[in-house]
Amino acid sequence: MPDTPADAPALRPETVAVVAGRPPHSPDAPMNVPVHLTSTYVAGGELGYGRYGNPSWTAFEEVLGALEGGSCVSFASGMAAISAVLDLVAPGGLVVAPRHSYTGTVALLEERAQQGRLRVEFVDISDTSAVVAASVGAAMVWFETPTNPALELADIAAISAAAHEHGALVAVDNTFATPLLQRPLALGADLVVHSATKYLSGHSDVLMGAAIAASEQHAAALVQRRTLAGAIPAPLEAFLALRGMRTLAVRLDRAQANAQELVRRLDGHPALEEVRYPGFGAIVSIVVRGGAAPADALTRGTGLWVHATSLGGVESTFERRRRWPSEQPTIPEGLVRLSVGIEQVDDLWRDLRTALDSLDLLG
Ligand SMILES: *Cc1c(COP(=O)(O)O)cnc(C)c1O
Numbered sequence: 121m122p123d124t125p126a127d128a129p130a131l132r133p134e135t136v137a138v139v140a141g142r143p144p145h146s147p148d149a150p151m152n153v154p155v156h157l158t159s160t161y162v163a164g165g166e167l168g169y170g171r172y173g174n175p176s177w178t179a180f181e182e183v184l185g186a187l188e189g190g191s192c193v194s195f196a197s198g199m200a201a202i203s204a205v206l207d208l209v210a211p212g213g214l215v216v217a218p219r220h221s222y223t224g225t226v227a228l229l230e231e232r233a234q235q236g237r238l239r240v241e242f243v244d245i246s247d248t249s250a251v252v253a254a255s256v257g258a259a260m261v262w263f264e265t266p267t268n269p270a271l272e273l274a275d276i277a278a279i280s281a282a283a284h285e286h287g288a289l290v291a292v293d294n295t296f297a298t299p300l301l302q303r304p305l306a307l308g309a310d311l312v313v314h315s316a317t318k319y320l321s322g323h324s325d326v327l328m329g330a331a332i333a334a335s336e337q338h339a340a341a342l343v344q345r346r347t348l349a350g351a352i353p354a355p356l357e358a359f360l361a362l363r364g365m366r367t368l369a370v371r372l373d374r375a376q377a378n379a380q381e382l383v384r385r386l387d388g389h390p391a392l393e394e395v396r397y398p399g400f401g402a403i404v405s406i407v408v409r410g411g412a413a414p415a416d417a418l419t420r421g422t423g424l425w426v427h428a429t430s431l432g433g434v435e436s437t438f439e440r441r442r443r444w445p446s447e448q449p450t451i452p453e454g455l456v457r458l459s460v461g462i463e464q465v466d467d468l469w470r471d472l473r474t475a476l477d478s479l480d481l482l483g
Contacts, residue, residue, distance in 0.1 A: 136186050137300075141153065141180065171347060176359050177353055181330070183362060184330055185332055187299035188332040189303055189306055189334075190305045192331070193331050193339060194316075199225075200349075202224070205331050206232065207349075211237055214258045215259065216260070216262065219245075220269070223444060226448070245267060245274040248279060255283045265302075269451060271398050273398055280310075290309040295318050296403055310335070310338065316361045319368065320368060321360060323434055324435065325360065371434060375402035378402065378462065378468060379403070379404050381469075385469050391476045404458040406456050407456075410479075414454065415454040416443075419438060421474075422472060424468060425437065425458075425471055433459070436461035
């Protein structure tokens with residue numbers, strides 16, 4: 121980051137996203153840390169080998185670490201980061217997690233429980249007293265908020281305080297909110313994970329992940345997991361993810377404003393049973409009346425909105441989540457998760473409304 125006088129006010133996150141992780145302002149220095157395509161380094165320095173470190177990762181990690189308020193360790197994908205964080209739980213330890221979570225996280229927890237590597241208890245994460253009760257004897261309380269795709273909210277501060285009383289670590293998947301809307305470490309969590317594939321990179325062209333630790337000790341343990349398990353990001357992906365983060369604030373502003381306007385217009389549409397929106401962010405879940413068939417018809421009936429999994433890109437996408445057998449049976453068949461992009465909102469609304477209006481409600 122550029123030199124600032126000691127008494128200058130701390131930079132705001134929108135500025136940090138633009139100015140952090142750049143080379144020093146010296147003559148002929150490049151504006152951006154280049155893509156370092158190398159498998160090894162000349163001996164005698166700190167990096168050593170391409171699996172141990174890469175300056176393109178470090179630039180990305182400086183920015184995301186500064187935004188989340190901790191030490192960032194980048195990984196090959198969100199799942200690689202989640203797997204490394206779960207490796208912090210000692211064998212046989214209890215993990216408390218939301219019933220409604222990213223399907224990959226639930227599958228990983230269930231697999232590790234079946235293998236006897238840990239125990240897992242699934243809870244309704246919006247029921248704070250149930251989460252607090254479950255955290256007695258837990259090694260880790262893990263959650264996302266808002267949850268995917270039910271959009272329930274968890275009380276990060278209350279859960280963190282209670283979990284710490286019982287000696288449990290708290291890890292939060294902050295993919296949906298991003299550090300611009302929610303900073304779990306400041307609310308007491310120990311660890312944050314991201315699928316940088318989503319909002320942070322923001323253009324549906326990168327898979328990458330990250331974990332951010334409040335303590336240096338946990339950060340070092342995560343670096344060790346990355347080095348030994350080898351789930352390292354590619355230098356080009358780290359460059360692209362950082363380039364995406366430079367515009368995170370403006371993308372999120374626009375996408376969130378679009379989402380709020382669409383929620384207003386969708387509310388009360390006769391084809392919908394429910395419009396779920398947690399009040400912030402750009403993910404909206406709608407429940408189509410009549411279940412799977414009309415919801416599938418909606419996903420085939422648009423021109424702008426693309427039926428695709430994943431989220432957080434500049435383009436608007438949507439998905440009927442129960443098309444995946446792995447989605448929880450408590451998620452309604454007709455639930456379609458919207459990832460609202462940065463297009464002009466009237467165009468998005470016209471496309472969506474035309475498809476909704478033409479649903480054959482009797483079919
Ligand atoms: C996509 C996603 C993940 C997994 O990330 P990958 O980059 O696909 O491995 C984890 N958590 C949430 C909330 C996600 O949306």
